Amino acid sequence: MSNEQKVREQEYLDQTLKQIDLAQLEAQEEIKKSKGSLSDVAAGWDDVRVKTSTYSGIVETAMSIRQQQQAIQERQSAKSRAEDRYQTLAKQKEKPYFARIDFLDNAEENREKETVYIGLASFADDDGRFWVYDWRTPVASIYYDGGLGKVDYMTPAGKQQAEVTLKRQFEIEDGVIVTLFDTEEAIGDQMLLNALSGESTTKMKSIVTTIQKEQNKIIRNTDADLLFVQGAAGSGKTAAIMQRVAYLLYRYRGKLNSGQVVMFSPNQLFNDYVDQVLPELGEQNLVQLTFYQYASHRLPHFEVQTLEDRFETNNQNEKIERMLGSLDMFRAVQAYAKDLNQAGLKVRNLNFRGEALLSKEKIQSIYYQYNDNYKLSQRLEATQESLIRSLRSQVGVQMKKEWVELAIENLSKQEYDELVGAGQVRIGDDEINDAGDLTRRHQLGDGPKERTFASDQQERQFLAKKIVTQALRPLAKRVRRAGFININAQFVDLLRALPKYLSLSDFAISESEWTAYVEDFIQSLKEKKLSLPTTTIYLYLYDLITGKHGQREIRYLFIDEIQDYTPFQLAFLKFSFPNAKFTVLGDLNQAIFTQDWASSLEDDFASLFPSDKVDFVELTQTYRSTKQITDFSKGLLKDGKTIEAFNRNGDVPVMKLADNDEAALKALKAQLIQNDDDNEQTAVITRTLAEAKALAKELEDEKITLIRSENQRLAPGAVILPSYLAKGLEFDAVIVWQADAKHYPSDELRRLLYTVTSRAMHRLTLLGVGAQSPLIEQLPDSLYRLETVHD
Numbered sequence: 001m002s003n004e005q006k007v008r009e010q011e012y013l014d015q016t017l018k019q020i021d022l023a024q025l026e027a028q029e030e031i032k033k034s035k036g037s038l039s040d041v042a043a044g045w046d047d048v049r050v051k052t053s054t055y056s057g058i059v060e061t062a063m064s065i066r067q068q069q070q071a072i073q074e075r076q077s078a079k080s081r082a083e084d085r086y087q088t089l090a091k092q093k094e095k096p097y098f099a100r101i102d103f104l105d106n107a108e109e110n111r112e113k114e115t116v117y118i119g120l121a122s123f124a125d126d127d128g129r130f131w132v133y134d135w136r137t138p139v140a141s142i143y144y145d146g147g148l149g150k151v152d153y154m155t156p157a158g159k160q161q162a163e164v165t166l167k168r169q170f171e172i173e174d175g176v177i178v179t180l181f182d183t184e185e186a187i188g189d190q191m192l193l194n195a196l197s198g199e200s201t202t203k204m205k206s207i208v209t210t211i212q213k214e215q216n217k218i219i220r221n222t223d224a225d226l227l228f229v230q231g232a233a234g235s236g237k238t239a240a241i242m243q244r245v246a247y248l249l250y251r252y253r254g255k256l257n258s259g260q261v262v263m264f265s266p267n268q269l270f271n272d273y274v275d276q277v278l279p280e281l282g283e284q285n286l287v288q289l290t291f292y293q294y295a296s297h298r299l300p301h302f303e304v305q306t307l308e309d310r311f312e313t314n315n316q317n318e319k320i321e322r323m324l325g326s327l328d329m330f331r332a333v334q335a336y337a338k339d340l341n342q343a344g345l346k347v348r349n350l351n352f353r354g355e356a357l358l359s360k361e362k363i364q365s366i367y368y369q370y371n372d373n374y375k376l377s378q379r380l381e382a383t384q385e386s387l388i389r390s391l392r393s394q395v396g397v398q399m400k401k402e403w404v405e406l407a408i409e410n411l412s413k414q415e416y417d418e419l420v421g422a423g424q425v426r427i428g429d430d431e432i433n434d435a436g437d438l439t440r441r442h443q444l445g446d447g448p449k450e451r452t453f454a455s456d457q458q459e460r461q462f463l464a465k466k467i468v469t470q471a472l473r474p475l476a477k478r479v480r481r482a483g484f485i486n487i488n489a490q491f492v493d494l495l496r497a498l499p500k501y502l503s504l505s506d507f508a509i510s511e512s513e514w515t516a517y518v519e520d521f522i523q524s525l526k527e528k529k530l531s532l533p534t535t536t537i538y539l540y541l542y543d544l545i546t547g548k549h550g551q552r553e554i555r556y557l558f559i560d561e562i563q564d565y566t567p568f569q570l571a572f573l574k575f576s577f578p579n580a581k582f583t584v585l586g587d588l589n590q591a592i593f594t595q596d597w598a599s600s601l602e603d604d605f606a607s608l609f610p611s612d613k614v615d616f617v618e619l620t621q622t623y624r625s626t627k628q629i630t631d632f633s634k635g636l637l638k639d640g641k642t643i644e645a646f647n648r649n650g651d652v653p654v655m656k657l658a659d660n661d662e663a664a665l666k667a668l669k670a671q672l673i674q675n676d677d678d679n680e681q682t683a684v685i686t687r688t689l690a691e692a693k694a695l696a697k698e699l700e701d702e703k704i705t706l707i708r709s710e711n712q713r714l715a716p717g718a719v720i721l722p723s724y725l726a727k728g729l730e731f732d733a734v735i736v737w738q739a740d741a742k743h744y745p746s747d748e749l750r751r752l753l754y755t756v757t758s759r760a761m762h763r764l765t766l767l768g769v770g771a772q773s774p775l776i777e778q779l780p781d782s783l784y785r786l787e788t789v790h791d
């Protein structure tokens, strides 16, 4: 590139920065102005006259309070808009843009050349000249999508064509262009190489400057109801969907906010890891949770199986787990619930003072008195209304009972006052802020009201009614919450009846195996324990009976690491978020919970959506690891051929095999020191938590943090963690602990080993004792270096 061109680019940058400075001054003025007018409006409180002696006075007061509140709100949002703008501009000043494209727009008659600079956000001056375009604008897609020459890009008005004549990339620091180069590729390899060679941090970064063509497809897809992304470990699935969230928030700004976007992630550590990406892109964070959190939050009285338990007790009952997690099971629950329309609802007595005020039979007969075309939810609603009416009619009956008489006689002075006095209504301590308060205050006056009774009889009646109503209140609450439904018994009934609704033999399960399972299950239900598959069934059954509508306000749902979900869970999520478009990401090769049957997941889930609304993208290029680490990891897989390593070189992985535990530990310590000297942040990954704990004990004297639970934070420096917590994360260097025949003996650990080795970005070391794991032994010698370690 000629010097003259460089000078011209610096000039453009200088001018852009000057314009940003001007805009920042304006924003500052705006903030000052709105602060001023905010205090003017605040002074307006003095003009609000509180009139409470007449009804119209109260209304008038309420109106002027409301107007005053609105005026304040308007000023406040003007202020925060200006403040937001100021912040955005400050950020833009650091790096106003990272790329430039020149193109001829084919739609234009005269085909004048256009030049567009692309940055994290758009920037236009007062005259409406765009100095920088947001990376999410349609035109910016050209930058990500192809090389020079003709490219198509989508605009809200449809497909457009352009002819790209220049693609230029910049690195800008402190207002100076540090590097700039022209490229013919989509995104130059050099830029990507720079991005990938950096050190890992405890927080994921945005990839906005180097989004790849395939990833761009994921980010900008707006057609699909289900976007299924299958991609190798480290292929940027997570990075791409974080960008996708930012894209959607921009594309649908004004209609979509981050509260309407939910992401199900593999564990809390991962949430912590990705929580900076959206703020870095200038967006608010989305709602992130794990399936465990979602399920256990709805069942506070149960001990829902944790991630650790799920991993460590995996496959104890594989056939049954598989059936419980299947779509057949989902349909069986639906069919069972449908039959409940005719008969079979399990309920409890509604007891009052030790007696069945409304017996099971009575409740059931009410429930089934409605005609056939009632849905379960309508049936329940009608039953609740009827039960509430019955409770009301009980007030008169109970008032005559002896217990009420006794209760009245035993009332203390304080209890009497509480029942008789209307109770003091507290008004906001120093400001009157809502019309309701004012009305109540007007009606009640200040302080407790004295109430007088015409006769003792009247007083007794009054007290009796109050006492009975209060005593019946918990029952009414139970009715409203549908607490009379015996959901536990219902669930057991469903399990017992299951052979009527699905074929056990399809899952190679015998009747007696099933009966034995149900008995075990009843025991754990008594202990208030639920496994993850049963939790989901439980919730679904409950929702079908109570007619819960799901969370309709959620518009986009993202599920990461989908291979660890069962088809049932996915169907349940679809049911629970009926208006959401789904983006799901997975790598079948990393299925560490569901093992082999993960392979049918894609078809199972897709079958729940109209086929023209399902899009599938596969990412085969990996970015995280060096070529040597990727080649090693993919070699571990039986069908890893399609995975393509990015051409970034490093050392081949080393397998260190020791004679005994002590020698292995010594080698581990030496490796930790070496990694530390080389500035490589290290994760020592064990298979199980018990192994991680045991190792941490051995390393007590070292500077290393044990990550034992997903609720911990990722610490900088070296860490030890079990495999299932390492999911989705990455580290400069990984040491796989006990990577030997004893711990990784056979085929079913293939995916686990792949998952842990693929966490490494720059250096991979495997340590073991005794014989080599057959999974590693079968690899060609060129893929790793074997070293023996002696004491």
Ligand SMILES: Nc1ncnc2c1ncn2[C@@H]1O[C@H](COP(=O)(O)OP(=O)(O)OP(=O)(O)O)[C@@H](O)[C@H]1O
Binding pocket: 192, 195, 196, 205, 207, 210, 211, 212, 215, 231, 232, 233, 234, 235, 236, 237, 238, 239, 240, 587, 623, 624, 727, 728, 729, 730, 758
């Ligand atoms: N286009 C890109 N530009 C720069 N870095 C990228 C790009 N795509 C991915 N990366 C980087 O590659 C690494 C792996 O990405 P990510 O964690 O999103 O992969 P993944 O497919 O979710 O992996 P896994 O399945 O192993 O969790 C991250 O450090 C990410 O920043």
